[in-house]
Amino acid sequence: MFALKLATRAKSLAKRLPNATCIKLIHTQNVLYKNKSDDILNVDIRGESLQFPNVWLRENCQCEQCYHTSAKSRILDWSNFDINVKPKDVSKDQNSLQITWNDGHRSEFNLNWLKLRGFTPENQKNYTETIYKPKKITWHSEDFVKIFSKHDYNEILNSDEALYNWLHKLSVYGAALIQNTPDSETAIDAVINKIGFPKQTHYGVKFVVRSVPNTSNVAYLSSNLQLHTDLPYYEYCPGANLLHCLVQTATPGGENLLSDCHYVADYMKENHPEQYKLLTDTEIEWRDVGIEDGNEFFKLHREPVICLDRHGDITRINFSIPQRGSQFPGPIELVKPWYEAHGLFLSLNHKFAAKFKTKAGEILSFNNIRLLHGRNAYEDSENNVRQLIGAYVDWDEIYSRLRCLKVKLQNEDGIY
Amino acid sequence: MFALKLATRAKSLAKRLPNATCIKLIHTQNVLYKNKSDDILNVDIRGESLQFPNVWLRENCQCEQCYHTSAKSRILDWSNFDINVKPKDVSKDQNSLQITWNDGHRSEFNLNWLKLRGFTPENQKNYTETIYKPKKITWHSEDFVKIFSKHDYNEILNSDEALYNWLHKLSVYGAALIQNTPDSETAIDAVINKIGFPKQTHYGVKFVVRSVPNTSNVAYLSSNLQLHTDLPYYEYCPGANLLHCLVQTATPGGENLLSDCHYVADYMKENHPEQYKLLTDTEIEWRDVGIEDGNEFFKLHREPVICLDRHGDITRINFSIPQRGSQFPGPIELVKPWYEAHGLFLSLNHKFAAKFKTKAGEILSFNNIRLLHGRNAYEDSENNVRQLIGAYVDWDEIYSRLRCLKVKLQNEDGIY
Known part of the structure; x- marks a missing residue:
């Protein structure tokens, strides 16, 4: 609950501040944009620093409009999909990452789900040999x-x-x-x-x-x-x-x-x-x-x-x-x-x-x-x-x- | 029949002659060894000069000991197979090519069957697009x-x-x-x-x-x-x-x-x-x-x-x-x-x-x-x-x- 409250405060602050300050604020919660590119988000999960591309996060949004729970399938419509989508607000609590996107859409990701999909060679090898x-x-x-x-x-x-x-x-x-x-x-x-x-x-x-x-x-x-x-x-x-x-x-x-x-x-x-x-x-x-x-x-x-x-x-x-x-x-x-x-x-x-x-x-x-x-x-x-x-x-x-x-x-x- | 008789005569002659002469004799019937290598046989089929590797011809022998007619499968035993096999006598008539190998085995090939398996790019393309x-x-x-x-x-x-x-x-x-x-x-x-x-x-x-x-x-x-x-x-x-x-x-x-x-x-x-x-x-x-x-x-x-x-x-x-x-x-x-x-x-x-x-x-x-x-x-x-x-x-x-x-x-x- 504490983390959630912090996140809410960060979001309301972010609205009033320029972009650079927003990054800094989000950083305090172990979530930040990568400096060299605006396309990747860094997330600390259980002590490990992992990177996720914005476009990948947005396309894999697990909400009911984007993901059909009983079919366990993506249902997001690509005719309206913007691959340059950016997060507006990002926050994290013990179990999940929350993102509000620049189009107003809101996503939430389970941290274990994210870690299993991490883009490091070690995480990918682990997934390949235990799941694939x-x-x-x-x-x-x-x-x-x-x-x-x-x-x-x-x-x-x-x-x-x-x-x-x-x-x-x-x-x-x-x-x-x-x-x-x-x-x-x-x-x-x-x-x-x-x-x-x-x-x-x-x-x-x-x-x-x-x-x-x-x-x-x-x-x-x-x-x-x-x-x-x-x-x-x-x-x-x-x-x-x-x-x-x-x-x-x-x-x-x-x-x-x-x-x-x-x-x-x-x-x-x-x-x-x-x-x-x-x-x-x-x-x-x-x-x-x-x-x-x-x-x-x-x-x-x-x-x-x-x-x-x-x-x-x-x-x-x-x-x-x-x-x-x-x-x-x-x-x-x-x-x-x-x-x-x-x-x-x-x-x-x-x-x-x-x-x-x-x-x-x-x-x-x-x-x-x-x-x-x-x-x-x-x-x-x-x-x-x-x-x-x-x-x-x-x-x-x-x-x-x-x-x-x-x-x-x-x-x-x-x-x- | 004429071609068969010629072939028989060539074979009996070949037995008494050194290798080079054998090639010459076989050549008169439009069948010859390639000079640069002893591994390939040239065969004229309906005016087209085609080449076939000895090892391929021997392994694809269509006789009953090498090929099971009802299973339409090769049954030749590879534990006794010699990939350096050479033709001893070669002859050709209107419809088929006959080879006696240096191990004494005898093979006969239908010329249409051979032509369809020719190693030229044109023959291979024809086979690919009409059969494959x-x-x-x-x-x-x-x-x-x-x-x-x-x-x-x-x-x-x-x-x-x-x-x-x-x-x-x-x-x-x-x-x-x-x-x-x-x-x-x-x-x-x-x-x-x-x-x-x-x-x-x-x-x-x-x-x-x-x-x-x-x-x-x-x-x-x-x-x-x-x-x-x-x-x-x-x-x-x-x-x-x-x-x-x-x-x-x-x-x-x-x-x-x-x-x-x-x-x-x-x-x-x-x-x-x-x-x-x-x-x-x-x-x-x-x-x-x-x-x-x-x-x-x-x-x-x-x-x-x-x-x-x-x-x-x-x-x-x-x-x-x-x-x-x-x-x-x-x-x-x-x-x-x-x-x-x-x-x-x-x-x-x-x-x-x-x-x-x-x-x-x-x-x-x-x-x-x-x-x-x-x-x-x-x-x-x-x-x-x-x-x-x-x-x-x-x-x-x-x-x-x-x-x-x-x-x-x-x-x-x-x-x-």
């Missing part, structure tokens, strides 16, 4: 036993914390295992419903992995399945793969191989920079042609093996020997060097891959745009036909569920 | 009457050609209209089934656009809907939007606005290069928080307003004033200049937007990651409640259907 997406941790074969977490099917269905833990491990390490899954072709559905909904592809909403003669996809052969990502020929490639093992083969074959391409890419960047550059720069055409349930498809998508964003961070891995098209959409001089880089990438993935064999009742979940996965050849017998039920979920839905659970479990102020 | 994706043509408000094609609902359902025409116009211009749609909430399903399947989002598989109090999305208000793209907070953003108008408002409001951002971006690049750069370089956080059908969501995705690929071509537009988050994931110095560029982009989109009003029975289809769309405010009355049924389809499925239809309608040789 958990930071990935890379691994190779020797680390696999440590990072490969086990989760219980029933706990995931019944506890927000168990669901959060599974999805968090999956997002950080790119792989996690669910155990004690009921022996049913629909058991995987309940897990997906806890996240949101499955991603449909031209192979359907769910798919059965079983040896099939005359297949339209090489995954349905029982021979050695070389390391790959699924469906690289989709521009909107499935984010995560869930594979529920209903029947595992009794023969020595059928083991899974998993490799963290973020580790392999870092390794290549350091030890084989030219090959790394070829795999990040050269567009490849990924392809799938066939027919499934009467639906013909002819998918093509062009992207490098290692896709980077503007910060040089990996966004997606594309790799599949069978589903790399014969069209090479680049200059002929790149072809042989690219094949060399491709061969190196494949052999490094083999070198750093983890090997294990899922059991019946286990769901292997992994990041399909980060890991390569493969399977050794196996043989079915009359009484032992290997069978998996597979489904995909997009990272959009997984990250969304993680954020909702985080808000629920940690109940932090100022996130929205 | 039709070339986009930009437009602005004055062109709209000419480019906005009308298609008949029943023809689309019953004719491959009508379906192809609609999808082709949609992909080239980014907008097309379907007329004579039955007055039913499920009529849109049949159109989507002709393509493949709808894209599900956290708003469901289909959505009803109608004025709703206490909405979780500003699209469900009857006020002015500012120009935007749908769901920019999805990493895997819906590609195309289908809006079936069941009931249109009888008041003057409710008109659609459509703007081709590829035109606007080109215009900005030429006339306002600094602002263009700000919109292509600056990552923005797109956001949607709410609950739909009991499913909580908290979506975040970071991307610039104008997303470019490595060639400088636009891949996607993100724009939504309500669904731009308050978190600005960049340096504070960029904030005000970015707001200026954003304001310019919005005003240019208004300047170049087409305006029209769909009628009951019409499905407006448009590219959601290329166009901005908006709607003027309207008023419902007791007997006239505006209602649209909306659904999304991904470009992966649309381009796939276009390619399948093209193959079917044109029956060209060598595409697969």
Whole structure:
């Protein structure tokens, strides 16, 4: 209350004083205009000096005319918006910052909300790693036993914390295992419903992995399945793969191989920079042609093996020997060097891959745009036909569920 | 037959001759090694001299051990693959090229198949625009009457050609209209089934656009809907939007606005290069928080307003004033200049937007990651409640259907 009273007095004084004095008065409350520019406001929040642009503050006004509370969306009309807007009066109390603008509009901001949106690299990093997406941790074969977490099917269905833990491990390490899954072709559905909904592809909403003669996809052969990502020929490639093992083969074959391409890419960047550059720069055409349930498809998508964003961070891995098209959409001089880089990438993935064999009742979940996965050849017998039920979920839905659970479990102020 | 016989003779001769002579012999049949490097093969196809890398030819061998015909996939095993493979004997007849490799393997290639995969810029451009994706043509408000094609609902359902025409116009211009749609909430399903399947989002598989109090999305208000793209907070953003108008408002409001951002971006690049750069370089956080059908969501995705690929071509537009988050994931110095560029982009989109009003029975289809769309405010009355049924389809499925239809309608040789 004291701070509010002070603020009111400052405002009434400010009306009668020239601009310079106004700044000084506001300064006494730890709020001031930056001298070098009239466009930025300094605010002390819990001992930290933070800067906020006026235009950003005005556009993110949280009042009912500017922000729709139930839609949690900005509703401010840009046809009347002035990007040169200036604060006329500024005040602060223990929990909020109040601004009256030169157009007469009044805004109030929660200080925790402001701090979380601070423009310092530290505040932005904190927001990115706690709210946007958990930071990935890379691994190779020797680390696999440590990072490969086990989760219980029933706990995931019944506890927000168990669901959060599974999805968090999956997002950080790119792989996690669910155990004690009921022996049913629909058991995987309940897990997906806890996240949101499955991603449909031209192979359907769910798919059965079983040896099939005359297949339209090489995954349905029982021979050695070389390391790959699924469906690289989709521009909107499935984010995560869930594979529920209903029947595992009794023969020595059928083991899974998993490799963290973020580790392999870092390794290549350091030890084989030219090959790394070829795999990040050269567009490849990924392809799938066939027919499934009467639906013909002819998918093509062009992207490098290692896709980077503007910060040089990996966004997606594309790799599949069978589903790399014969069209090479680049200059002929790149072809042989690219094949060399491709061969190196494949052999490094083999070198750093983890090997294990899922059991019946286990769901292997992994990041399909980060890991390569493969399977050794196996043989079915009359009484032992290997069978998996597979489904995909997009990272959009997984990250969304993680954020909702985080808000629920940690109940932090100022996130929205 | 004559060519085959010659080839056989050349092969038997080559066995007894040193390498240089072998090249000369093969040359007489318009097939030769490039002198500067032993890695490339020259092939004359219908009067055009084309070059193909050995490693590429060997890896794309179309024989049954290397290529699975029903899966239309490469099955060659890379653990035994030699990227330094060389042709031992090469011959050519009217329709195919035959190569015997130094490991004894034999390959045969259809010449049309080879020509379509030629490494010259002209051949690659031809493949890109006829097979990969039709070339986009930009437009602005004055062109709209000419480019906005009308298609008949029943023809689309019953004719491959009508379906192809609609999808082709949609992909080239980014907008097309379907007329004579039955007055039913499920009529849109049949159109989507002709393509493949709808894209599900956290708003469901289909959505009803109608004025709703206490909405979780500003699209469900009857006020002015500012120009935007749908769901920019999805990493895997819906590609195309289908809006079936069941009931249109009888008041003057409710008109659609459509703007081709590829035109606007080109215009900005030429006339306002600094602002263009700000919109292509600056990552923005797109956001949607709410609950739909009991499913909580908290979506975040970071991307610039104008997303470019490595060639400088636009891949996607993100724009939504309500669904731009308050978190600005960049340096504070960029904030005000970015707001200026954003304001310019919005005003240019208004300047170049087409305006029209769909009628009951019409499905407006448009590219959601290329166009901005908006709607003027309207008023419902007791007997006239505006209602649209909306659904999304991904470009992966649309381009796939276009390619399948093209193959079917044109029956060209060598595409697969």
